[in-house]
Amino acid sequence: MRRLHPRSAAVDAAQGGLQLGSLGLFGGFFLANEASVLPFSVALLLAPLGFLLGAGYQVGYYYRFSYELSEEELLVTSGVVGRQRREIPLERVQNVDVSRPALKRALGLAVVRFETAGGSSTEATLDAVDPDEADRLQRQAGPEARRRREGSAGDTTGEASDATGDGATAPSGSGGSAVGDAPAANGVGDANPGARVDDTEVVYEISNHELRVLSAVSFRPGAFAIPFVGIPLGGEDLVVRALQFVGIDLRAGLRELARLDPTTLALGAVALVAAYLLAVWLVSVVLTYLQYYGFRLERTGDELRYERGLVGRYSGTIPLGKVQTVRLGENVLMRQLGYAALAVETAGYAAGSGGDGGSETTVPLGVRGDVLELARDVLAASDDTGRYKASEELSGPDASDGFADSDADEPTAAETAPVADPAFQQPAERARSRYVRRYLIGLGLVCVGLFGASRLTGLPTAAAGLPALVAPLTPLAARLKWRHRGYHETEWSLVTREGFWRRRTRIVPVFRLQTVLVSRTIFQRRWTLASVTADTASSAGGGAVVYDVGPEQAEELRVSLLDRLDNALSERRRAARERARRAAAGEGPSRAPAVSDEEPGEHAETARGDEHREPQHDGSDAATSGEGRANDETEFQWVDGVDPDGTPTNGHHDDEG
């Protein structure tokens, strides 16, 4: 069993000691002076006593904390007074995050967090260890390492090449995947049995240009609060001076203000808002730059790993087999410039969450076509049956082939034509009127609020009318909102999008669906509208929502999603049984049917009594192997109820009557 780093014990001891020490100090003063409970000499002792207790506890905690990473699990025992023992099976680990915030990094320490699918908080935290140790833990707890361990227990050549190449080649009978183009992508038996090539390839690395653009276009939610913090620090002076420039003297008091003429007031308000937004933007730029400096995304087989940060360094892993949804984020500015950001959500506590409101973490900013390409690859890799067919409709015909060497020639994203998504179905037309009404009601409430405020304070009553100025914009706002909402069903996924200022496009593979919820608020019922939510296990964002469609459409969608979930899961079960059967028969397990080419003959023997759901074994199994030839029509036809050889499948969709 290992211990945490001694330096972290020292830091924690100092911290704990200072905390309790100062508590003792103030407590002592209070008790001695104010409450006169204790004589001064005794009270003076409380500070060092507190210090000793605090430091002592932390030192004790250090000595009582131990962990061990074995092949199967992570074991953590801790606790000074009450002992706690936690065993986390490595299978359950979704993400391993290593963070090195400024102070810890300066001290040469790193914090490791293990996240699992259960619960919304971190399962185990090692605070803090040596950076090399942190990297080792991150690597060894991931799916890649596990597979290699299993592989070394197995025997065939195919195993090794599968482990490294499978993720890359599985979906792509045709068309190279940007991600898989690395040297070892060619999975068919070219690795030596003993060679474990660590083929990590860099999928994406942010260029200086992109980092600058990213900083400029991101608005981090945290930044909205920071200017207020700056006010007592001298911001107040700036504000006063700025307003004086416009002719308003804040120090004269509110009653004075009420006597100023409306134009000056309006100018003042505008100036104030402008200054605030500028401050927010500047803070955003700095924060984003610091946070995403040196961003890199690497792929090792079935695992993605990102790394970022200038002052504090942060990294995290994303196991591709556990991907729940993929989310594309584009704010207004990004859309204009042709960029997008990507977030890959797993079932654990949002991968790489650091309270990111702005940039998504898997790819903070990239040329839109490239990002879509990567999204497709990630989704394809996440379905280990290899049957995921990322729909072409996700992007237009001009999606580029892969991440260009963004460092080298810093292409302007504007050169790539903005990709249109014609296939999205919009919400119902009447939803637009609904949004207009919603905005007007909102503005009305603001007016009422301002009116009330003007009664109680010195605010001029005219201020209550300010929201009315914005009212004519509501139809435009409603239209924009409506236009950027939509959904699209493909064979294997549901794609939804929403938001104008920050458009989020979510792609949910159907086999990740958990529950389907059709909801209608009281207002939606008046407008005969409904919303459909496709829930998945990823805790960030909670699933894809289809807004404001007609009730019939909502019901259709609900049924369709459940159907396709059923189909998809049957497919996966069959593929899994295939794999197991092949492994048992000792043919060298091939995770992706694409790799092996001897399948059609073997399938004739596959007859399982319990397959009450799949009466046509041969046809459907051939479909599984046919996939290897990237025969997309095969999949499509099967789902539609027609075998590759043309005979209709009764399938398990037998009528009940």
Next chain:
Amino acid sequence: MVDTNVCLRRFRSPAIEPLTSPARLRNGVQLQTLHPRVRLVWIASTLVSAGFLAGFGVAGDAFGIRLPVGPSPLALFGGLAALVGLMGVVFAVLRYRVWGYEVRDDSLYLVRGVLTRRVSSVPFVRVQHVDTRRGPVERAVGLASVVVYTAGSRGADITVPGLTPDRATELRERLRELAADSDYDAV
């Protein structure tokens, strides 16, 4: 769009303009309703909140706290308490009328919600486990709930309240069986 001819009929409901009529039979979809006494359970919880509010009022009055403008704390909080209580009763009645569930071939189908009507479909393949639960009020009234757990983030725990203990046990066992039979695939 998917060719709907192949769609499983068993998922279909003739449905559509769902959930406006409180009848047991809604647009041809037969739903199980809850036990009428569940309304008491719901009302009881609002009464607790109302009680707290009234308590604040009484306490405020006792301490002699007065707001600069407006009625005395007792009147204010008392009024609020009465309002909350009344609304609680109304909501409980409406909720009871809306609530319905059905165990279908491949999923659990639920209808609930007064302000926001929610129709949930929980596929059995996604059910992790099923519990029965009896809170203190439920026990007093002689009812129980069944809780269905999935891995989802929004609809993670689905509770079917207002069942008699026998019915709850029966439902729980049935759901467990269906979940087990469906070749459960968690995530």
